[in-house]
Amino acid sequence: MHRVALIKGDGIGPEVTEAAMEVIRAVTDRINFVEFEGGTEVFRRFGVPIKDEDLEEIRKMDAVLFGATTTPFDIPNYKSLIITLRRELGLYANLRIIPDLWGDREIYIVRENSEGLYSGEYEVDDGRIVDFRVITENGAERIAKFAIELAKERNLKEITFVHKANILMGDRFFRRIVLGLAEREGIGVRERLIDSFTIELVRNPWQHRIILSENLFGDILSDLASIHARSIGIIPSGNYGTEIALFEPIHGSAPDIAGKGIANPIGAILSGAMLLEYLGLNGRVIWDAVRDYVKEGNLTPDLGGNAMTVEVVNGIVSKIEEREIDPIEWDELWVDEIRINTIPTLFMK
Numbered sequence: 001m002h003r004v005a006l007i008k009g010d011g012i013g014p015e016v017t018e019a020a021m022e023v024i025r026a027v028t029d030r031i032n033f034v035e036f037e038g039g040t041e042v043f044r045r046f047g048v049p050i051k052d053e054d055l056e057e058i059r060k061m062d063a064v065l066f067g068a069t070t071t072p073f074d075i076p077n078y079k080s081l082i083i084t085l086r087r088e089l090g091l092y093a094n095l096r097i098i099p100d101l102w103g104d105r106e107i108y109i110v111r112e113n114s115e116g117l118y119s120g121e122y123e124v125d126d127g128r129i130v131d132f133r134v135i136t137e138n139g140a141e142r143i144a145k146f147a148i149e150l151a152k153e154r155n156l157k158e159i160t161f162v163h164k165a166n167i168l169m170g171d172r173f174f175r176r177i178v179l180g181l182a183e184r185e186g187i188g189v190r191e192r193l194i195d196s197f198t199i200e201l202v203r204n205p206w207q208h209r210i211i212l213s214e215n216l217f218g219d220i221l222s223d224l225a226s227i228h229a230r231s232i233g234i235i236p237s238g239n240y241g242t243e244i245a246l247f248e249p250i251h252g253s254a255p256d257i258a259g260k261g262i263a264n265p266i267g268a269i270l271s272g273a274m275l276l277e278y279l280g281l282n283g284r285v286i287w288d289a290v291r292d293y294v295k296e297g298n299l300t301p302d303l304g305g306n307a308m309t310v311e312v313v314n315g316i317v318s319k320i321e322e323r324e325i326d327p328i329e330w331d332e333l334w335v336d337e338i339r340i341n342t343i344p345t346l347f348m349k
């Protein structure tokens, strides 16, 4: 049995994580979910976004499934729950998959997840605040390795590295490390500057298969790229470290539609697929079922339909059942094919 921590978060977080769990249960009975609380409510009571003892328990788990939270910036000293989890669990690689669910293309965005402007280091002076954009040798190397391994396992010859090395010293340093490792590993690097790349990402996105970037650039690029998936509501992600990984849809908590039952569950469901792949289970069947469903099924309003969340979940579960797969057999028979799908073997649990 695998033990997976469940943190639903707020807004539509609970609705979409419930949806993901239901789909996971249709594929495998080998996962035990253990729920933990986190977010602004916990902060009000305990002064931290998640309790230390809960973090200790989560560290012992195999993976985390996360919903969504909103970080208000008007609560003094409040720290984002997801940023805290990424830091505390050492989740340095953030892989966001922009799928064309109606076709067969995908863009993989590999976002450095632990440093850059998210270092948490800042200096306050009289009338001046400095946020430190930290790039370390170790940080640059491990994220470059993640992107390059991904390229090798997906039989790609190159990655796209997006930076601002013309101006930023940190990116010059980062660039040298990426180019050096890529050369040693026989992978080509297409270099782009972040500013002009945004135009290319709007106009001509699909020629880039793996995009590597530092933390804040990766944050912005992944929201921008989501327009090519038709809705940010369908984009899944995995946050990987050396000990554990956390899976979450990239959308926010969408308070405007929370509780209405119309949130798009696909981003969370595909995050569930990535979670299964990480554990060596059959995530592929979920990807296939989602692709089958969206081509003919009623979709949620963000995708132009009028479906409720539950209708989409039931539709995807039916597609899984139609495939008549014995989950246990699949686990063992297809593991190599599944591994190639979204995560380099080296980084699996």
Ligand code: 48Y
Residues within 6 Å of the ligand: 069, 070, 071, 080, 081, 082, 083, 219, 250
């Ligand atoms: O995961 C994301 O891309 C979110 O934008 C978070 C980020 O900056 O990485 C922020 C989530 C939050 O507001 O706590």
